[in-house]
Every structure is written in C-alpha cells, then in structure tokens.
Amino acid sequence: MVSEVLCYFSSMRTTIAAALLLAASHALAQPSAPVAPPKAIVLRAARMFDGTSDSVIQHGAVVVQGNRIVAAGASVAIPADAQVIDLGDVTLLPGLIDAHVHLTEQSGENYYLNYFQDLMRQPAEQALLATTFARKTIDAGFTTVRNVGASDYIDVGLRNAINNGWIVGPRMLVAVHAISATGGHGDGDPIPPSKGIPSLGPIDGVCNGPSECRAAVRYQIKYGADVIKFMPSGGVLSLSDPVDAPELSQEEMNAIVEEAHHWGRKVAAHCHGDAAAKMAVMAGVDSIEHGSFIKPDTLELMREKGVYLVPTLMAGPPPIAAKAKSAMAARDIMFRAAIKTGVKIAFGTDAAVYPHGLNGHEFVLLTGLGMPPAATLHSATTVAAALLGVDDRATLTTGKLADIIAVPGNPLDDIKVMERVAFVMKDGVVVKGAK
Numbered sequence: 001m002v003s004e005v006l007c008y009f010s011s012m013r014t015t016i017a018a019a020l021l022l023a024a025s026h027a028l029a030q031p032s033a034p035v036a037p038p039k040a041i042v043l044r045a046a047r048m049f050d051g052t053s054d055s056v057i058q059h060g061a062v063v064v065q066g067n068r069i070v071a072a073g074a075s076v077a078i079p080a081d082a083q084v085i086d087l088g089d090v091t092l093l094p095g096l097i098d099a100h101v102h103l104t105e106q107s108g109e110n111y112y113l114n115y116f117q118d119l120m121r122q123p124a125e126q127a128l129l130a131t132t133f134a135r136k137t138i139d140a141g142f143t144t145v146r147n148v149g150a151s152d153y154i155d156v157g158l159r160n161a162i163n164n165g166w167i168v169g170p171r172m173l174v175a176v177h178a179i180s181a182t183g184g185h186g187d188g189d190p191i192p193p194s195k196g197i198p199s200l201g202p203i204d205g206v207c208n209g210p211s212e213c214r215a216a217v218r219y220q221i222k223y224g225a226d227v228i229k230f231m232p233s234g235g236v237l238s239l240s241d242p243v244d245a246p247e248l249s250q251e252e253m254n255a256i257v258e259e260a261h262h263w264g265r266k267v268a269a270h271c272h273g274d275a276a277a278k279m280a281v282m283a284g285v286d287s288i289e290h291g292s293f294i295k296p297d298t299l300e301l302m303r304e305k306g307v308y309l310v311p312t313l314m315a316g317p318p319p320i321a322a323k324a325k326s327a328m329a330a331r332d333i334m335f336r337a338a339i340k341t342g343v344k345i346a347f348g349t350d351a352a353v354y355p356h357g358l359n360g361h362e363f364v365l366l367t368g369l370g371m372p373p374a375a376t377l378h379s380a381t382t383v384a385a386a387l388l389g390v391d392d393r394a395t396l397t398t399g400k401l402a403d404i405i406a407v408p409g410n411p412l413d414d415i416k417v418m419e420r421v422a423f424v425m426k427d428g429v430v431v432k433g434a435k
C-alpha cells in the first residue's frame with residue numbers, strides 16, 4: 001500500500017514535470033516581440049565606498065541596468081537616455097548584510113507581557129507583524145539578511161513573499177528551526193508537561209544523539225533552510241540552561257555540521273562558551289555567533305580554520321540580568337582579542353533582541369571597541385557575503401546585483417551616519433529615498 005502511494009505520487013510528479021516542460025517548449029516556440037532593454041538609472045553622489053578598498057572615491061556614480069550594476073566609479077560614461085538621480089552630499093555603499101537577525105519576532109520592554117503576547121498570537125498574525133520588521137530592516141539599509149532561527153516556518157514564508165514581490169524586504173537566507181539538545185537553548189521553556197504543551201522533536205530542531213541530529217538537519221532543509229543554525233552552548237535569553245556549558249556532544253556537533261555540508265548548507269553555531277566553541281570549530285562549523293566567553297587560543301584556532309566570528313554587540317541586556325552582565329563584560333574582552341588575532345568578523349546584530357531597524361548602531365559599537373571604520377563596512381558587505389556564500393552582491397562593481405544604499409556625509413569620518421540611511425535600492429528598484 002505504501003509503495004503504491006509512493007508510486008502514485010512519483011508518477012504524478014512525472015506527469016506534472018512533463019506538462020511543465022511542454023508549456024515551456026510552447027513558450028519558446030512563440031515568436032516573441034522584441035523587448036526594449038530597461039532604461040538605465042544612474043546614481044550620482046559626492047562620495048562612494050565601493051567595497052573593494054578601505055577608502056571612499058570622490059564624485060561616485062553607479063549605472064544600473066535592470067537589476068544589475070553595469071558600471072561604477074568616478075568617471076563612468078552616462079547612457080544618453082538614462083534617468084539620473086543626483087543624491088548630493090551622501091556616500092553610496094553596497095547594500096548592507098546582517099548575518100544574524102530574527103525578522104519573525106521582536107522582544108519588548110516588558111519580557112513577561114511580550115512572552116504572553118507571543119504565545120497567544122496566531123502564526124498568520126505573527127507573519128504579518130514580521131512584514132513590518134522586514135520593511136524596517138531594508139529601510140535601515142540592510143538588503144540581505146541571514147535569519148538564524150524562527151518558529152512556525154514564518155521565516156520561509158517571509159523569504160518567499162519577499163522573493164515573489166508581495167512585500168518589500170531584504171533578501172533572506174533562512175535557517176528554519178535552530179537545532180538544539182533537549183533542555184538546550186533552542187528547546188521550549190520548562191513549562192510543566194501537565195500544562196499540555198507538547199515537547200519538541202527533530203522536526204522542530206530538538207534532537208539527542210547523532211542520528212536524531214542528522215534528522216533535525218534534514219527536516220530543516222526539507223522545509224526550506226538555506227543555512228543551518230545550531231546551539232552548541234546555552235543562551236542568555238533562555239531560562240533553563242547555563243550560558244557557557246556545551247549542550248551537545250562532539251559526536252552530535254560533528255553529525256550536524258557534516259550533514260548540513262553534505263546538503264551544501266553552511267552552519268552557524270550559537271556559542272557563548274569557550275569549550276562549546278572549540279568543539280563547534282573542531283566539528284567544522286562556518287561561523288560562531290556571539291562568542292562572549294571565547295578565549296584567545298580558540299580565536300586563534302578560528303583564524304587558522306577560517307571560521308567567522310559574528311559578534312552581535314547589539315544584543316543588549318535582557319531580563320536575565322546576572323547572565324547578561326557577565327556575558328557582556330566577557331564579550332568586550334573577547335572582541336578586542338578577536339580584532340588582535342585577525343579572525344574574520346562578519347557583521348551581525350541579533351535583531352529581535354532590540355527593535356528592528358536599529359541594526360546600523362552595531363557599526364558604532366564595533367568601532368567603539370577598536371575596529372577601524374572601513375573594516376566595519378567590509379564586515380557588513382564583502383566579509384558577510386563570503387560567510388553567506390553569496391558572490392553576486394556586496395560591492396559596487398560591474399555585474400553585481402543593484403543593491404545600493406546612501407548615507408549622509410562620510411562614514412569613514414563619522415560612523416554614526418550608518419544609522420541614518422537616506423536611500424535604498426534593492427534589485428534595481430528604489431525602495432527608500434529619491435524616486
């Protein structure tokens with residue numbers, strides 16, 4: 001019976017595929033009317049940071065045709081019929097990348113009220129709320145985000161809605177559920193089982209033992225994950241787990257990373273503790289998120305193995321105060337050591353822990369702890385793009401996607417201007433600023 005059903009579905013699939021092919025061949029056979037190429041748009045500005053060096057170019061211009069950059073620099077030929085947008089005393093930059101966000105939620109001032117409201121909200125309602133977070137994020141200049149953990153598949157829905165053009169938002173790489181041990185940072189809160197809330201399993205990202213860990217990875221990919229996120233250590237925002245202890249065994253971490261890599265997915269590890277970070281690095285992880293308690297020798301190991309640090313300095317004080325304070329003091333020390341070590345630092349903010357749209361403040365925090373301004377701009381463009389595995393964006397150069405922003409003044413003189421993004425173009429379409 002089971003095999004009959006499977007046969008039925010696979011033959012259905014074959015039929016659908018054949019129909020689609022037929023439709024496509026018809027479309028090809030139709031004589032198509034000549035389509036005029038879209039009119040070029042030229043963005044002019046007093047300055048430009050194109051992402052290929054540490055300096056700004058005076059009198060920058062970017063020529064956009066369709067959704068691509070076709071020319072950029074201080075002296076480019078302006079096509080005769082182009083629409084020229086002169087943005088004045090601003091600096092053009094590549095659209096920014098935030099490698100650590102949660103666009104599907106947001107913590108409020110009152111933790112307990114927020115917790116209750118989240119619990120009672122329908123997934124559809126939460127998804128509609130998430131569209132407002134997506135809008136705030138792109139308006140802040142972030143045209144690509146890596147969404148590292150969500151519930152109810154809202155991240156998948158949001159990504160698809162943006163890709164379909166139903167709503168305006170950043171390009172999203174999503175992780176679906178973060179993968180965690182039972183009782184770990186990704187598991188539900190310790191609400192007594194008698195209250196009727198079911199415990200979570202591999203489909204929800206909660207797993208024990210290497211084989212369940214592999215199943216958890218496969219489930220997330222099945223339902224749309226572009227990237228895998230897992231929880232080697234405890235969290236600052238969860239109630240039942242210590243912040244710095246490893247929560248998965250080495251065998252479990254190896255299984256998660258190996259399985260994800262088999263499927264061509266990169267792996268992000270939420271990690272505050274040093275021991276857990278070391279284990280995640282040994283498992284072959286691509287990035288360590290937060291990293292509050294990481295010691296210099298582990299940072300050195302990360303540098304050697306090319307593992308990125310995503311420091312999320314914006315993740316501010318939550319209600320679980322003692323845990324938060326010790327994590328934040330340690331994190332500042334860790335971050336200064338990371339700069340010294342030369343580990344690759346990708347920009348990420350943990351948006352949702354603070355109100356969406358304030359992502360740009362991370363630049364101020366990064367420079368405040370000694371990272372040079374140009375290095376922070378690279379961390380949110382080329383470095384983050386390399387971590388995400390996307391090479392079609394993040395510089396203002398010929399052939400790249402036309403994701404372009406502008407900030408007033410010069411960010412290399414005053415990094416605070418990164419909090420005041422004045423203009424955003426995504427995929428060749430102006431979504432904020434001059435029309």
Ligand SMILES: [Zn+2]
Nearest residue numbers: 100102148350
């Ligand atoms: Zn996070």
